[in-house]
Amino acid sequence: MLTSILSPMVLAFLLGIIASRVKSDLKFPDSLYQSLTIYLLIAIGIKGGHKLSVAAFSEVWQPSLAAVGLCCTIPLWTYWLMRKAGKFDVPNAAALAAHYGSVSAVTFSAALAFHETLKITYEGFMPSMLAMMEIPAILIGISLARINAPSITGEKQVPLKEVARELLAGKSSLLLIGFLVIGFLVGDSGWDQVAPLFDVPFKGVLTLFLLEAGLVAGRKLSDLKKGGLFLIGFGILFPILHAILGIYLGQLAGLSLGGATILGVLASSASYIAAPAACRVALPEANPSYYLTSALAITFPFNIMLGLPLYHEIAKLIYHIN
Amino acid sequence: MLTSILSPMVLAFLLGIIASRVKSDLKFPDSLYQSLTIYLLIAIGIKGGHKLSVAAFSEVWQPSLAAVGLCCTIPLWTYWLMRKAGKFDVPNAAALAAHYGSVSAVTFSAALAFHETLKITYEGFMPSMLAMMEIPAILIGISLARINAPSITGEKQVPLKEVARELLAGKSSLLLIGFLVIGFLVGDSGWDQVAPLFDVPFKGVLTLFLLEAGLVAGRKLSDLKKGGLFLIGFGILFPILHAILGIYLGQLAGLSLGGATILGVLASSASYIAAPAACRVALPEANPSYYLTSALAITFPFNIMLGLPLYHEIAKLIYHIN
Amino acid sequence: MLTSILSPMVLAFLLGIIASRVKSDLKFPDSLYQSLTIYLLIAIGIKGGHKLSVAAFSEVWQPSLAAVGLCCTIPLWTYWLMRKAGKFDVPNAAALAAHYGSVSAVTFSAALAFHETLKITYEGFMPSMLAMMEIPAILIGISLARINAPSITGEKQVPLKEVARELLAGKSSLLLIGFLVIGFLVGDSGWDQVAPLFDVPFKGVLTLFLLEAGLVAGRKLSDLKKGGLFLIGFGILFPILHAILGIYLGQLAGLSLGGATILGVLASSASYIAAPAACRVALPEANPSYYLTSALAITFPFNIMLGLPLYHEIAKLIYHIN
Amino acid sequence: MNNLNLLTIIAEEALAPSIEKEIVEMGAKGYTSSAVSGKGLHGLRDNQWEGENIKIETIVSEDSCKKILGHLQRKYFERYAMIAFYHPVQVVRTDHFL
Amino acid sequence: MNNLNLLTIIAEEALAPSIEKEIVEMGAKGYTSSAVSGKGLHGLRDNQWEGENIKIETIVSEDSCKKILGHLQRKYFERYAMIAFYHPVQVVRTDHFL
């Protein structure tokens, strides 16, 4: 527990929140943020691909099914709940569904770091789960909006095929999938060439990125009231629910304790790179101070600070380990 | 001596000066400069905090007193001298006092590198001295201007409380202090996670930063005449004086030869990140081509090229070592 | 062969091409591109200088002659061929001569990586060849345009002396030559201080840079038709010719198999950092979609993917090794 | 005769590619773009997480100006963070823009 | 009736937060900011060491324009590196700016 709170990443995130609360002039240049994002996606992808190359297909296909199953169903009930219980309008409910169905590469990285710190092993191919789970939910979320509010039409509406193309060609999935393949192909000698940049300093770069994430999350805190208690409750309870589901499915799919926990983290995490970008274009009617606030200022902090250790305990229960 | 002149950092700084003298189109993008600054401050802070966590309070409090004493008194006589001998007006004298009372994180880093190259040990908690010494002098300098030229009033004047808040929340002290705390808290396991990014390549990054510093210093050289001989003399003699004072106090405070030398370097160094930023806002009447030229184009080059070895020799005298 | 195609660098380049063909929104911030360029030039320079410091003058002077000879003659026959066979006008022929006479630091780096992967030794001072070969050809190319089209005159014309100064003071030669000298001076202790940044992660950074190169090359592909078949043929055959020449001269100059191959790569490579920048200013009449397309979208990809292994085989023939 | 306007469009950065394509189709001979941040009815847009803005400036004839504005209103205005404004300018080579 | 001006303020970048806050208080419905470098009576401002400038553009009514300019003059002009200028512009949705 403490080990995860007192990790440099979490503390850097907290410092970022503090900085923005005390109105610090600390600001990451846009291009640094973009560069760090590119780095993280490449690093996750190439390492995952390298690990995947040494994994047997038999180990991978079941977890993959579980992952796809999760990211295709989560948006459905999320949308339903948002409409019914949350009283959100169609675009906002759909945007939230897209965000929570998709995944957060940074939360994922924090989960890997968490497990490595606790010396808990996990399947090396988990990054491919991350890659698989990113896009489907976003497409489902946007489709839900199209089906339930077909009002806007004609040239105004971005065709779904176009949205799909943009998502697949989008920065995050392109780098993630592209470098999964590269990591898969280059073998050990290739991996050794890039590891000094993409593996060794990874946790340090993640710390830097979380500082920036904290800066933005801190500013979003003031939007919390707009979202209201419901959003806060949702942003904490739903991730827990999804995590339990993910861990359980992970066990069914034959993942190790670590792997299942990480699948749970993926299920519980909400996207804030791919999904917001897609929603701004395809669902402009949705209000960022709902989906971004809940994803970045509620779910993300909860997951990396309390979620990780909590899900780990839950996993131990499910795996009957104490 | 030669080892310090022929260090990659110093040579990169010289190359930067040459580049700007030959009107090279070499320019660091703003965001690279900002990213390097963020990196250096975090790296200094987190390593210092980590070292501090293994130091006993008994070793730290006396040097801390010395450090605070230095940065609170230096601006006083600097201001006095600038007014009397330098014939500077109030704002410019105050700005110079703020700059020379405060400290330079880069000169500090160069001093650490210098000592490590010579295999001279120093107290690991010195970065906390750097953090303590940054802000007080700037506040004192600005207050001096307020007291001695209360002319500007009303909404025009930024309230001193606000200035203090902005300085504490300011990028450099926030990162320095924040990561001192983080480094203090994370322990060895946390440190090992970030060391590959924030410790291992540190000297290389410093080399890069000094190249950029040289580019700017080279351009400021042409402003030297504006400053005149007095400024040049002041920019060299005062740092030496402050260094001797710092080393001497360091010895009294029980620091090792290396630690005392570094305290001397801190005393002699002039700020060119926090102080100029603060003065531009709170002392706009002060002319940058005085304070920035002397800090960046006179004192800084002198310190990293000749100052370090000189102060080291002085320290050996004071410590009766030959 | 496969080892070179399946290297992370080449695959990243291919991914970049794919990304731009599928209209991905992946874009490197300008400042990241500039920062990577600065990094590569410094890294190549300082390492080369360090190696040079341990080399005997007797080994270096003959290869140097060969290098200078190559980069001074290549532009002559390139210009001639472009005018006669290519039917290009004076400015475009001159620009192509400048680009193919000069060298590509990135192709050079890929060649080093290629040899290290195959565990083939090469002379450590090769980067000094790179530095020597960059500028002369550009000056010759521009002079050819001046001589053969003296039309534009008066203040409109940038004086050749000015062009030369700008090239020497230009980012790439200044960093390359400057850090060659620095690397030469700092000795082992200095080198050890910067190696963790400028040597260890080098191949990873190169991978990143090639991803960006692929993004641009992919966009240029659509300009290929403008260039036409002639340009494609030229962009592949001429480099091969130059490579053979370079390898042969390298052998005469007493270089090892690896060194000669790298000299061949230098001869065959076309500049796309220094030369385009110079031509935009000094030869604005030349059309970038000729010189940049052939250098970046034809010759560069050919060299790093097929050229390197091909030149290696050719070298083995010339050196009677099988 | 032919008056030229400098038409400025400030919009959600993600729209840049399509807007740039469309204004050229509608007669603009060129455009100049730069990344900006800002604040408006859609709130603060000053970081990459929430998205920033693109500023697209194009010198066009009055007709093209009207045409482009009409198109922008139909396609984007009511849905996206976006504004547009224009004013007449004197240029050096009028034909360059027509 | 209501003419709109595009008011442009170029100032020491450190002043951005306060200026942006104040112009909104004085009636601006929004603004657009970008980092610029420049040269003027206070000398060259083109690097982060000596500080660069922020360019703040806001479309405002003539009254707000006057009000903001008056405020800037009182609070900043004589002390800081700063200029301001304005000219009338045609906008698409006037109400967006009032």
Add this chain to the structure above:
Amino acid sequence: MNNLNLLTIIAEEALAPSIEKEIVEMGAKGYTSSAVSGKGLHGLRDNQWEGENIKIETIVSEDSCKKILGHLQRKYFERYAMIAFYHPVQVVRTDHFL
């Protein structure tokens, strides 16, 4: 009396140093520059490989404006990717610019 124009020059970024030097020599009291990308008769200029553009804005008297434009036309226009345009602006301290 003295009308002031805002003269905007958009050109190949490599020309920035010389243009900035020259406009000051021709009477401009200052200028503001920013990096931009764009498209025009010379094609797309939106990446560092092919080069991008600089946008130089200067507030000058009508005479200086004419003088600068004449110079730019003679020295650069026919050879470089470049445009220039201007329009009158109201400023706060006229003398600041003369």
